[in-house]
Amino acid sequence: MGIVDDLARAREAFERRDWATAYDQLSATGDGLGPDDLQTLATSAYLVGDDDACIRALQRGYRLQVDAGDTLGAVRFAFWLAMVLNVRGEVAIGSGWAARAERLLADQPADVVERGYLRIHEFFRHLAQGEYAEALRTGTEITEAARRFGDADLLAQGLTCQGRLLMYSNRVPEGLAMLDEAMVGVAAGEVSPIFAGQVYCAMIEGCQEVSDFSRASAWTTALTRWCDSQPDLVPFTGQCAVHRGQILRLHGAFGAALEEFDDACRRYAESGKQAAAGLALSECGDVQRIRGDFALAETAYDQASSFGYDPQPGRALLLLARGRATAAIAVIRRLLAEVGGPVQRSRLLPGAVEVLVAGASLDEAEQTATELTGIAESFGCSGLRAMAAYCAGVVALAADDPERSLSQARLATQLWSGLQAPYEVARAKVLVGRSLRQLDDEDSAVEELTAALRTFTELGAVPARQEAEKLLNRGTPGGLTGRELEVLRLVAAGNSNTEIARRLVLSDKTVARHLTNIFAKLDVPSRTAAVAYAHDHDLL
Known part of the structure; x- marks a missing residue:
């Protein structure tokens, strides 16, 4: 009677998501567990972070089913063994269990739900080999099998597989709709915990990949609640911390974001999955770079690389921030040649535009910004549209088109404001201010730049x-902008307006406007007087 009571308490604990109690109670019963209770023990062990105990329970369940002649039951245990082993990096052993499950199914009916589950392993094999068309077909088969058998776990997984592959096939709106549908079952509590955690993380990761920050924020909040409702939960908590950090960074809470990234790394280390910390470390490096802690950023990027995660374009932007524009351009050109697929490129292109413009590679920058705009229009995600508008404005200003730059900068400001992204709003305001200055609206330019300065100061974004x-001319003699100083120095060197325009890649009209501004700011009547002022005040 004691064992029966213990099993009843363990099952009740499992139902209320008290994983530690269920694990302890089931572990204490010895070798008398049946297949169903062994599956419960394996799940509880996995959720409290004891992968070894999970694998032992699954192996026992597999052997019981084989001995009982329950082939489909054995297939289910083999499926879970393959999944757990693959997730913890033992791919060869996991593949062996998946192959055994396929062999066991050879003499079984053609249409059984277990075949749908084994398609999950087939899907990830195709994905790992870059066989995207085959992976999408397999994901569709998983979903179809799930609908035939009314299996909520399989349906959530199939929709997630389909959704991610549709996104990688440049069908992002369709893919996101699939992910939303997968999340319906998860949010309704219809999906078992391990599948629910996997679908949560896949959904949020997909949203981050295409800069759909609104969706990412909403589902990160839901994932946090889901994790918090299970105090003993170990898997998925590291990913949850990373996603919380990403949203905090978007909202300008840089210190809190760094704490979440550190927490994610700690959780990964404690669970033995430290290699998964690469993304968290890369995100940490990005925040440190924005704050001006370049040494800490470089350390974080190096650590991310050591775990097999390439922290780009953040590392290239760090090179640029340190004045190594030539090296940054070389990195960006290599990445643009290597990175394929619109989803992957959408993460690279905004940083690439920034580097190329800083390196005066305007033709390449314009091509890159145009590509980004096309991708943003295709995806329809507000975050990516904001990035594209900002990049288009940066390129337009560099090409001496302040009217277009201003319209794009204002669009970027509007979009980032809707996402409550203060750092990005302030960057867009800087672009607005620079554009207004080019259009000789100095008062409005100063207003925008001052607002941006206030935000950067509050956020601790030092660079x-x-x-x-600098743009507000604090400490600059005569109140000249950087460009105006360049023009004045070229005038002092004896260059004509046409020669200055050629050297600075400007129009003659823009050079003349700069000279008019210089004369007004220095209160001088001519080029000769301006050069004399420059000599007297050591501006040359």
Whole structure:
């Protein structure tokens, strides 16, 4: 009677998601567990982070089913063994269990739900080999099998597989709709915990990949609640911390974001999955770079690389911030040649535009910005549209088209404001200010730049704050902008307006406007007087 009571308590604990109690109670019963209770023990062990105990329970369940002649039951245990082993990096052994399950199914009916589950392993094999068409077909077969058998776990997994592959096939709106449908079952509590955690993380990761920050934020909040409702939960908590950090970074809470990334790395280390920390470390490096802690950023990027995660374009942007524009351009050109697929490129292109413009590679920058705009229109995600508008504005300003730059910068400001992204809003305001200055609306330019400076100061974004201060001419003799100083120095060297325009890649009209501004700011009547002022005040 004691064992019966223990099993009843263990099952009740499992139903209320008290994984530790279920695990302890079932572990204490010895070798008398049947297949169903062994599956419960394996699941509980996995959810409290004891993968070894999970695998032992699954192996026992597999052997019981084989001995009982329950082939389909044995297939189910083999499926879970393959999944758990693959997730923890033992792919060869996991593949062996998947192959055994396929062999066991050879003499079984053609249409059984277990075949749908084994398609999951087939899907990930295709995905690992870059066989996207085959992976999409397999994902569709998983979903079809799930609908035939009314299996909520299989349906959530199949829709997730389909959704991600549709996104990688440049059908992002369709893919996101599939992911939303998968999340319906998860949010309704219809999906078992391991599948639910996997679908949560896949959904949020997909949203981050295409810069759909609104969806990512909503589902990150839901994932946090889901994790918090299970105090003993170990898997998925590292991913949850990373996603919380990403949303906090978007909202300008840089210190809190760094704490979440550190927490994610700690959780990965404790669970023995430290290699998964690469993304968290790369995100940490991005925040440190924005804050101006370049040494810490480089360390974080190096650590991310050591775990097999390439922290780009953040590392290239760090090179640029340190004044190594030539090296940054070389990295970006290599990445643009290597990275394929619109989803992957959408993550690279905004940083690439910034680097190329800084390196005066305007033709390449314009091509890259145009590509980004096309991808953003195709995806329809507001975050990516904001990035594309900002990049288009940066390129337009560099090409001496302040009217277009201003319209794009204002669009970027509007979109980032809707996403409550203060750092990005301030960057867009800087672009607005620079565009207004080119259009001779100095009062409005100063207003925009001052607002941006205030935000950068509040956020602790040191490099951006210093740029804004420079644009506001704090400490600059005569109140000249950086471009105006360049023009004045070329005038002092004896260059004509046409020669200055050629050297700075500007139009003659823009050079003339810069000279008019210089004369007004220095209160001088001519080129000769301006050069004399420059000599007297050591501007040359």
